Amino acid sequence: MFQTRKTGMVARIPPHVFFLVSAVFHYLGPACAVLLFSSISVLGVAWFRIASAALIFALWRHPWRTLLNMPWAKRRILLALGIVLALMNVCFYLAIAHLPLGTVGAIEFLGPITLAALGARTPRNIVALVLAAAGGWLLTDVRFAGQPLDFVFAFANCAFFMLYVILGHRIAQDGEFNGIDRLGASMLIALITITPLGFTGALPAMTQPLLILAGIGVGICSSVIPYVGDQLAMARLPRATFALFLSLLPASAALIGVLVLHQIPSTLEIIGILLVAGGIALHKEVETAPDNHKKNL
Structure with missing residues (x-):
């Protein structure tokens, strides 16, 4: 009964909220x-x-x-x-x-972008993917040294x-x-x-x-x-949607920099945040969400 009640409470919270919590703490640990x-x-x-x-x-x-x-x-x-x-x-x-953490983050970012690309089956989602990838690249401040x-x-x-x-x-x-x-x-x-x-x-x-x-x-x-x-x-x-949402990680890093480290983002970083937000807003799910009643792991 208690487990059922907890499951019901979780189901009423949009999955995006859980992802945002994950994104914020992703950069507090490092x-x-x-x-x-x-x-x-x-x-x-x-x-x-x-x-x-x-x-x-x-x-x-x-x-x-x-x-x-x-x-x-x-x-x-x-x-x-x-x-x-x-x-x-x-x-x-x-x-x-x-x-530099930005360089490692940019390289790591290639993974979810690849997964999102595999699930981008419409022109709208491809544009969303390009916007999010461009924004993430600007935010990671890549320096190859x-x-x-x-x-x-x-x-x-x-x-x-x-x-x-x-x-x-x-x-x-x-x-x-x-x-x-x-x-x-x-x-x-x-x-x-x-x-x-x-x-x-x-x-x-x-x-x-x-x-x-x-x-x-x-x-x-x-x-x-x-x-x-x-x-x-x-x-x-869906996996492709989750992978695209991972583009929020560089944006969350910039936000933590402002709130915790008082690092004011540059113009390019602000543009990057807007591109990521635009890509996620434009993205439309085209896959069937995972079926919670499956028993095949």
Whole structure:
């Protein structure tokens, strides 16, 4: 009864609201992560992000029950998503450690734009896609300067981000809260995947409470709130529409810059925000939204 009541409350909230919450917190997490780079290694920060998120999901959703009650054929999707989450975070932090965040964001932005292009089947949606892509490009303030390996990590992050959107939609098709349970299970798998890579780098922070709190903050802002918001939005939005909405991420970064860092956007950034808003306003859904009653994961 309580679960049904919660589902009804969620259904009354437009999916775009959940996406907007996800978009805002998407860039608050990296702000916390930057503070940790001077104290622990990049891979240690990535481990903290995954570990703290996995712990929160474990206490909240008890995701091991999902894994135990699911046939192996369906567990494979959760296994794949967990590995993708771990490697995506590793590549993202290795990239932003040496490249400007705007450059990494621009490269990452290529992924959802590609997914949106695959679903743009009308001239109206193609124009919407072009507007959103142009706006995102202006907002990311791209500067190509860095070592080739740094760009390898940035493009690998882009590829893993595309896989995250695809697999995330797969686990969201059976309803919002089922998707969150499966996300929690995937986060446990991500923790197992990333521990050999990042646990040693996180050890210097284990005796410093402030660094531990900062690491937990990274996990909450970067993985718990955005990924839960994504699941609640993915369950009710077509994949191409969700992918196009990801163009809001650079705009949300600019907004956070104004409110938190008092960074006033330039004329080009304002134009970029307007282009993104115009693209999203022009876009019209042409796919059938995911059927929450499907039982095929």
